[in-house]
Amino acid sequence: MADLQANRAARSAARREPTRRQIYEGKVRRRSLTIAAASTLAVVAVLIVAIPLAPGWAAVKKSFFNPDVFAKTFPGLLNAFLLDVAIFAWCAPAIAILGLAIALCRDVRAPALYPLRLFGILYTDIFRGVPVILVIYLIGFGVPGLGLPRPWNSPYLWGSVALILTYAAYVAEVFRSGIESIHASQRSAAASLGLSSADTMRYVILPQAVRRVVPANMNLFIALQKDVALLSFIGPVEIFRQAGVYKSLLANFTPYVGAALIFLAVTIPATRFADHLMQKQMRERS
Amino acid sequence: MATLELQGVVKSFGANIVLDGIDLDVQDGAMVCLIGASGSGKSTLLRCMNLLEPIDDGMILLDGNDISTPGLDPQPVRQRIGMVFQSFNLFPHMTAVENVMLAPRRVHGKSREALLPNVADLFERFGLADRMGHYPDQLSGGQQQRVAIVRALAMTPEIMLFDEITSALDPELVGEVLDVLRALREEGMTMVLATHEMGFARELADKVCFLDQGVIFEEGPPDRVFSAPERERTREFLRRVL
Amino acid sequence: MKLMTSTALVFALMSSSAFAASHCAAGKTLKDDVLTVATGNPAYFPWVMDDAPESKQGFEAAVAYAVANRMGFNDDQVTWVRSSFDQAIQPGAKDFDFNLQQFSITEEREEIVDFSAPYYSAAMAVLTRKPVVDGGASSDVETLKGLIWGADANTTAVPMLNDLIQPDKAPLLYGDNADVVEAMKANQIDAALFDLPTALYLGAVVLDDGVVLGQFPPERTDNPDQFGFLMEEGNPLKECVDAALADLKADGTLAAIEAEWLQETTGVPVIE
Numbered sequence: 001m002a003d004l005q006a007n008r009a010a011r012s013a014a015r016r017e018p019t020r021r022q023i024y025e026g027k028v029r030r031r032s033l034t035i036a037a038a039s040t041l042a043v044v045a046v047l048i049v050a051i052p053l054a055p056g057w058a059a060v061k062k063s064f065f066n067p068d069v070f071a072k073t074f075p076g077l078l079n080a081f082l083l084d085v086a087i088f089a090w091c092a093p094a095i096a097i098l099g100l101a102i103a104l105c106r107d108v109r110a111p112a113l114y115p116l117r118l119f120g121i122l123y124t125d126i127f128r129g130v131p132v133i134l135v136i137y138l139i140g141f142g143v144p145g146l147g148l149p150r151p152w153n154s155p156y157l158w159g160s161v162a163l164i165l166t167y168a169a170y171v172a173e174v175f176r177s178g179i180e181s182i183h184a185s186q187r188s189a190a191a192s193l194g195l196s197s198a199d200t201m202r203y204v205i206l207p208q209a210v211r212r213v214v215p216a217n218m219n220l221f222i223a224l225q226k227d228v229a230l231l232s233f234i235g236p237v238e239i240f241r242q243a244g245v246y247k248s249l250l251a252n253f254t255p256y257v258g259a260a261l262i263f264l265a266v267t268i269p270a271t272r273f274a275d276h277l278m279q280k281q282m283r284e285r286s
Numbered sequence: 287m288a289t290l291e292l293q294g295v296v297k298s299f300g301a302n303i304v305l306d307g308i309d310l311d312v313q314d315g316a317m318v319c320l321i322g323a324s325g326s327g328k329s330t331l332l333r334c335m336n337l338l339e340p341i342d343d344g345m346i347l348l349d350g351n352d353i354s355t356p357g358l359d360p361q362p363v364r365q366r367i368g369m370v371f372q373s374f375n376l377f378p379h380m381t382a383v384e385n386v387m388l389a390p391r392r393v394h395g396k397s398r399e400a401l402l403p404n405v406a407d408l409f410e411r412f413g414l415a416d417r418m419g420h421y422p423d424q425l426s427g428g429q430q431q432r433v434a435i436v437r438a439l440a441m442t443p444e445i446m447l448f449d450e451i452t453s454a455l456d457p458e459l460v461g462e463v464l465d466v467l468r469a470l471r472e473e474g475m476t477m478v479l480a481t482h483e484m485g486f487a488r489e490l491a492d493k494v495c496f497l498d499q500g501v502i503f504e505e506g507p508p509d510r511v512f513s514a515p516e517r518e519r520t521r522e523f524l525r526r527v528l
Numbered sequence: 529m530k531l532m533t534s535t536a537l538v539f540a541l542m543s544s545s546a547f548a549a550s551h552c553a554a555g556k557t558l559k560d561d562v563l564t565v566a567t568g569n570p571a572y573f574p575w576v577m578d579d580a581p582e583s584k585q586g587f588e589a590a591v592a593y594a595v596a597n598r599m600g601f602n603d604d605q606v607t608w609v610r611s612s613f614d615q616a617i618q619p620g621a622k623d624f625d626f627n628l629q630q631f632s633i634t635e636e637r638e639e640i641v642d643f644s645a646p647y648y649s650a651a652m653a654v655l656t657r658k659p660v661v662d663g664g665a666s667s668d669v670e671t672l673k674g675l676i677w678g679a680d681a682n683t684t685a686v687p688m689l690n691d692l693i694q695p696d697k698a699p700l701l702y703g704d705n706a707d708v709v710e711a712m713k714a715n716q717i718d719a720a721l722f723d724l725p726t727a728l729y730l731g732a733v734v735l736d737d738g739v740v741l742g743q744f745p746p747e748r749t750d751n752p753d754q755f756g757f758l759m760e761e762g763n764p765l766k767e768c769v770d771a772a773l774a775d776l777k778a779d780g781t782l783a784a785i786e787a788e789w790l791q792e793t794t795g796v797p798v799i800e
Contacts, residue, residue: 059619059761063640141707144714155700155716189375189434192336193389193441194365203388207379235700235711241681245701248682251617251637 062252069254073246077258080242084228087160087238091228092221094164099171100210104201106176120172127169133230136162140234159231167224174216178209215281218274222267239263288366288444288476289314290335294344295354297327297334304330306500307344312445312478317471319487319508320480322497323523328480329372331497332447335478336369348445365393368438372450374430376422382433383409383418386440393441401440408436412466428459435466446470448479484528488512496520552768553599557625563601565592566624569610572705573729574789575630581608587725587789588628591647594781595757598772613682616758617641625765626757630723632684633756643756644769647782650753651743652688653727653796656719657712658737665719667742667799669693676700678708678717684753685721692744692799693721709734723753725790742799 018026051057105120127135139162144153151157182205190200232241239259246255290312297305304327312318320328333339335346337353337360346354353363376385386405390396409415412432422430431451438446448467452460464486470477471490481487487494488508495505496515504511504520512528515521558564567588570579577585584593584603596606609624616627617640626644633643654672656665665671672693679685681701689699700717702708709730711717722730724743731738746752757769776782 056620063617063619141710141714141716144716145710147715150715153715155711185371185373185375186377188333188338189371189377190389191338191360192364192367192369192371193437194361194393195389196361196392199392203392204377208377211379232701233703233707235678235702235716237681237698237701241701244681244703245686247617248613249634249636249684249687251634251640253618 064253064257066252066254069246069250069252070258073243073250073255074258076246077239077242077255077262080237080239081259081262083236083238084225087156087163087228087231087236088221088225091160091163091167091224094160095167095171095221095224096217098164098168100175100206102168102172103175103179106172107179107201109197124169124172127166128173130166132163132166132227133233135166136230136234138162139165140231155231155235159234159236163224163227163231167220167227170220171217174213174220175209177216178213179205181212182208212281215274215278218270218277222270222274225266225270226263288349290367290445290476290478291347291350292331292335292344293347295331295334295341295346296343297330297339297341304500305334305341308500308502310495310502310505312476313492315474315476316492317477317479317490318493318495319491320478320495320497321482321484321487321523321527322503326497327500328497329449332369332449332478332480336367336447337363338369361393365441366443367445367447368441368443369447370431370434370438370449370451372453374422374427374434374454376430376434376437378422381419381421382414382425382436385422385433386437389437389441405436405440408439411469412436413462426459427455428462431455431463432466435463445476445478448477448481450480450482452481452483482527484512484524496523498523551600552771553601553765556763556765556768558623561601561605563596563599563606564609564624565596565606566609566611566616566622566627566629567592568629569612571610571629572726573733574725587648587785588630590785590789591776591782592628594776594785595647595769595772598775599768622760625763626759626769628755628757630683630726630755631758632753634684641761642759642763642766644759644766645773646754646756647773648755648786648790649746650723650725650755651745651796652685652692652721652753653724653743654719654741654799655712655722655727655731655735656739656741657735658739660718661739661741665741667797669799672719672741672799675718676716678702678711678720680705680708680720680722683723685723688744688753689721692748705730706734724796725792728792728796740796742797744799 052061054060102120102123105116106124108114108117108120136159140155140159143158143161144155186204186208187200190204191197195204229238229240232238232244237245239262243255243259247253290310292308292310295305295308295310296303308327308331310318310331320331322328330339334341340356341354344354345352348363348366353360376382377388380388383405386408387398387401390401391398406415406418409418412435414429414432414436417425417429417433420429422433425433431454435451452463455463460483464483467477467479467486468490479487479491491508493505494508494511495502496511496517496519497503498519504515504517511520512524515524553563565581567576567581571581571586571588572579573586575586575588577583577589581589581592584590593603593606597603611624611627611629613629616622616629616631617637619640628647630650631637631643632650633646637643654667656675660675665675669692673696675695676697677689677693677695677699679689679699679701681703686699686701689695700711702711705722705726708717708720708722712720712735719741724740727740727743731740746754759766759769773782
């Protein structure tokens, strides 16, 4: 008994000193850090030294990385980006609602409602199958061309509709995968309590499904933020078009670089956040 | 309280016949235990009684009324027959008390306020008074299973079905759940259990049914089935599990 | 046998062209004795007829051949390639000797590419549709401010709009002429600013009820829209092109070509 206690005391005293394993792992970690830093430095150095050596670097620098042009156009680009943000802001909720509705259409089991289900299937097939830009052209010019009066023929309106229709198809599929990922035992439990299938969907399945697909939907909404720029093809002067105007006037591509930076400033934090959510969810489920 | 009667119930999944002509009589206030190896059809039988699985042939009578008629709305029946599952199946996004109140609110249209006294009583009775606001993942397995039982009881069922409700529990948590069943038994609840807890079945059941390959191979009062099984296959099974 | 004929043919071509192009442009083109000229994709009326510059039909096609001839290339030595605006101004080597598709000469563009002397001074014109005219739009600039405007984002029409008309609402901008017209058909815009010949063509051919409301003569703006041949920065061919253009201007050839292809541009009312 005394022996045992002595042993334990010795071990806890030793714990203040690093164990052999801790020393070894510390060494390995330091070594990895050194190698990683050295190789990163080497690559960056090669890029910094090698790229300017390319014969066309001077020309590329002048037309893509021109500080004067950048300074002159950046405020205008930032201002135009507000339109992108606004379009995103009114499209995103509509996409979420329509996407959910389509997902529910596809989940309908009653034979009388089969047309709804068929509609859901056709809808997702068609709008996931056609490039966004084509949908924007066809709806943005085509529907107003039917003779709608102002302001109902606005390219902002119909361009947004095109984005909403397209992205709702993707979001619907994500919701559907979420709904299907909820274990059948949850439906059984709800059914055994006498809940109707509508109540089961609304109170049991959907709340879980929607939460589960938040990261996947976030990725879609990041893609949407970028695709908002496609609306420029039918008239709205958002950041991509504004950059194009500057490019045309100044014969210089630097405004595009500026626009890219503005997009990155928004999308990188958003993707990081989505990744973070995704990892958190994976930890919780394992 | 009610009686449940099964006549020649047949259920198959594709080519796999799971129940092959089950006759079973559950008297009002009785406790019937289904025993048998995994895959013998115990769970399927319970799911059929709750109409979670439609049966292929035969009849299920609740108080003498056929509830297995194809096309019959299962909801009213399920409100009279409660069920508790092996893996608890609590709704993970709701607190314990929300889990319990959901069905009475939606099905019976009662308000939270109206339900609360009764529900709080149930939690109190099963030792869960301080767990009402907890989410399922904040509860132990035994607590979750007791919440699941409370959830079924909150619908005031006439018959309760229990599908191996202690099988997913750590051994030290089994007792607290069996105590709940014991309490229900004393109240005279009509119960059908699929279980591996032979001691518990022997102690409390009115009738024990040994299922094998989709049929009730042997049934009778627990003392007789456990101490003097008539069939060789029953003897073999009991030798392995006791 | 076939090989021999084609070799002989190539030889014959080379010797004759070597003689013809012996002056200014010799050795300064992408390929020896071949002048590579770029135009838009597609190239529009009346600059190039039927999208076929080889036919020499259309104002820019005719000017290109006239300049080529003056530089010592015969018609067979001219080859055509296509390019977009972005391809034309991107840094790096070009795949053309010069590029003409109504490129306006601007100071900023001059920093990235070279332009020849101007070959055409374009008036800016207002293209609209009959219902808009019926609604009260006229060649009085005050009636134009309230319209919803459109323009091709790649053209100098964009700054001119703000300069000349100062519309009340921000204009809608498009990637190409066809899209501007499409928006006009969809009634999303009331009017658009184009160079005059383009406006005339779109108004007459593409739009059913198109009207060219009026023009802003080149001298109305601080930076009149003048078209030049676009060339790679520092292209030694520039002096030859400029010399050829000066020649064509001096002897009246350029004016004659303009009269042949762009004669309708006279008679469009001037916007006050």
